[in-house]
Amino acid sequence: MAPPPNLARRRALADGALRVLAASGLHGFSHRAVDAAAELPAGTASNYFASRDALLSAAAERVLELHEEDMAAAHGLIAGPIDREGLIGLMAMSLEFSAKLHRDRYLAIYELTLEAVRRPPLQRTLDTMRDAAVDFTHAQHQALGLGTSREDVATLITLFGGALFTLVTGQAGAVDAATAGALARTMVAGIGSLG
Template sequence: MPPQPNVERRQALADAAIEVLARSGVHGLSHRTVDERAGLPPGTTSNYFRSRDALLEAAARRVVELHEAEMRAANARSPVPPGPGDLVELIALSLYVSATEHRDRYLAIYELSLEATRRPALQETLDRMGRATLDFTVGQHRALGLPTSPEQVQTLMTLFGGALFALVTRPPADVSPETARTLARAAVTGALNDAGGTPPA
């Protein structure tokens, strides 16, 4: 069954909010700027998201939703990785694509993360999503036959976030697959060593 119109509209508004955050920062985000970015009549965004906090939370949830959908699609296209070396390639590809094709999306999530330090409700939303993303990622690793523990996955997620921040804040032309692979190898080595695992060759 296709999404209901109000679900599609909410997604379109959340996508527009992500674009505003990436281009103008959190201080440029308002119901009006999202209406304009989405090409919708004034007042549309406020009909769906009554407060600015609700709009911020919708943008954060949409980032995670899109990331998880892409992880599922990438895993479905990939053969089951037999070991940590293939995990490096999987993470390198995710880093590169996130920092290039989806640069705006992750600039937005970093804006949201900074804003959350001043908004407890937004921080709670991000924390809940972080826990859900951890569970999701552990499940994806299990589906791929990877032996990483939840602790290793949490460390990987932390290192991935730092590496991605370094990439998305560079000029796009400076981001290369080789740079992403170097960062991915360091993240996997650090995560596996942190939990007593075997680093990739």
């Protein structure tokens, strides 16, 4: 019988994979580079993830896990219900926070997204993640008393993702609250059920 997996080590490796992707892209991505980024002995990543695809999928899944942790923490600080203006404020805060504090995380996911075009297994992982993100966010909206449909949540996530891409890939540190607020207001204004 095999020993149970060390979840803390798996997370450390996935976090290391995200750091490598953000710093070096796919051309610098290897099991050995991930071991070094995670500050673990050589060969650790290959013991946990037999293939490059498995390691890329673990990195993608870690992004969703971290995103859900951030959303749950933010939700815990908010006394619902909230209205349209409250949603704009939350989205603006999330855009600014993500672009400034988690820039590397999102640079990594953009690398994964582009690579998934050529790797069907990775694309399936990302598609599953997107569905899970929509379900999770929809549940958060419902808990906050917003009448947002699942379809509108999916649209908001698409718009949010495009805005975040622009902010993350622009000049580092150039994101400010006013820009994030204007983008959030425009996104919410485009959703009919929130108007």
